[in-house]
Amino acid sequence: MVVKITESLFGVTKNENEVKKYTLTSPNGLEISLINYGATIQSIRQPDRNNQVAEITLGYDTLQGYVEDKSSFGCTVGRVTNRIKDGKFELDGKLYELEKTDGTKKHHLHGEDGYPGQVDVTVTYHLNDDNYLRIDYHATSTQATPINMTNHAYFNLAGHNSGTILNHHIEVNSNRYLATDDELIPTGTIASVDNTSFDLRTLTLLGERIGKVCDGYDIMYVVDGSGRRYFGKVLHRESGRAISTESTQNGLQLYTSNMLKQVTGHDGVVYDKYGALCLETQNYSDSVNNQVKR
Template sequence: MLAAATALILPASAAAPKGEPFGTANGKPVEVFTLTNHKGLKLRAMTYGAIVLSLETPDRDGKSADVVLGYKTLDEYIKDTPYFGAVVGRVGNRIAKGKFTLDDKTYTLALNNDPGGIKCSLHGGLKGFDKVVWQGEGVEKDGVQGVKFHYLSKDGEEGYPGNLDVTVIYWLTDDNEWKIDYSATTDKATPVNVTQHSYFNLKGEGNGDILDHEITFKASRFTPVDAGLIPTGRLQPVEGTPFDFTTPHKVGERVNAEDEQLKFGGGYDHNWVLDNQSGGLALAAVVHEPTTGRTMEILTTEPGLQFYCGNFLDGQLTGKSGKPYNHRNALVFETQHYPDSPNQPTFPSIILKPGKTMKSTTVYRFGLKSGK
């Protein structure tokens, strides 16, 4: 049975947090905002990329640890990062061949990813939302601290049409929830699929692999991919495959199974079709790390969940604790619409039109489970 993490009680101010200087990027000052709650959770996020720098939460013994991967300095994020902690967009995930057609016009995007030697556009292009400086503002509502990030993605930026006005708000509640509210408007029809790309290790960042993390998905189908990790367009049942997490399984249990889909991704790097397709907030996944007792529930209004288990981490990046990030040292859970949606007419649409507002909510809720 899951229980809220209550072992450590810390004072948390109801006041809106204030930004603190963290360097300069793209010729603009970057600030860090620190959010706390009354249950021992602490989240730090900066205006460059709306990146979450750290997220501290207690284990079953009341000992706090940072459970997201990242760096100590801004320069490290600017130099080399696989989207640690960032908001990605304007379209998260992959677009086949870096092209899509909208209202009889074909748009061409940067080809910045080539899994299987097949080029595509990934996470918004060469300078997506993860590499820009957002406007940041500390906010407070009903005693809950938050930080509001705002960015105007101009018409033609990275090849996308329309001036897209985007707001992302991080909240840290006393229910031990990191809640993310997304909204966007546009003056031209444009695809939008914004998501969060934090790398989690519930043992603590830098504390080894995630193969013993136990996960459950509220998803009976997934979108199989080709060798370039582009969806084929089918929605395949997970039953009888290594992709069946409808009951709890450890990540390492089947990640190296003889399976074509796992070979394409080098492990899990796929989109699950969530059973809830209503657009309302619903449970999507549960994660449990047995040695610390930490749990994480993921709730979302989105129809899909991309699960990636750090297949491309290779020890060349050194994290904030001074430890290398090795193969499968983290889990990523990107709540989203499905990859390559602009080129897949049977997938839920990600086209935002003038006069409409894109709204989406995702919650990462932290707790504890007794025993091992």
């Protein structure tokens, strides 16, 4: 048996460009829908242990939802993901100033405008019959530029309409994390997770731990090693659904949707704080300014 791929029209932009949806279905019943607007994961529908299929990512049912999106649901984030301090960086002796797009309006977050050169990016999604999804990124630029890309899928393995992810267990294969200031900008220090609430080296129930972290997790974990390696996993025991993550990147940004507030998504469901979690494999936050030693 092989993975089935179907194509349909998802919408039309104001410039009259057609946006296509491609649905990949594995023999085991996993369905992943992608749209060629932001190279976005629009939907993931996964069976539970009783073969009941549910939507496990947050997202929208219409193109307009993605046009107006402020949460980066499922999209490919770049040219540089995560934060750049003060929205500035220097490259080859020239200072570049970027739009300040984070919640404080002091720093750059997940943006594209203001960088040198033009970049052509290809994102390829591969799904096999063992429910293994691989995402490959390839970029070329007309001049030197920083590039740090990731996918920003929001997962709730109980179902996108089930409330919070506090009943999920999580494991992160990391001994260290990037210390940050109050505005989530790295200080340049790599700290140990020992004897802290950031220690997720064994399966940990989020509901028992998240209250010990200031407003939830939004943290960059350092994952030792090189090449493709194990980063972590998430488990929802009631349904039996689980996901594990591997990457070739340096770190994992764990985000528990702390800033999500009253966003209407799939099927008219309203998503709120702790409604999902993101496992964003990437290079370190603010690495253009802060060359942290591993």
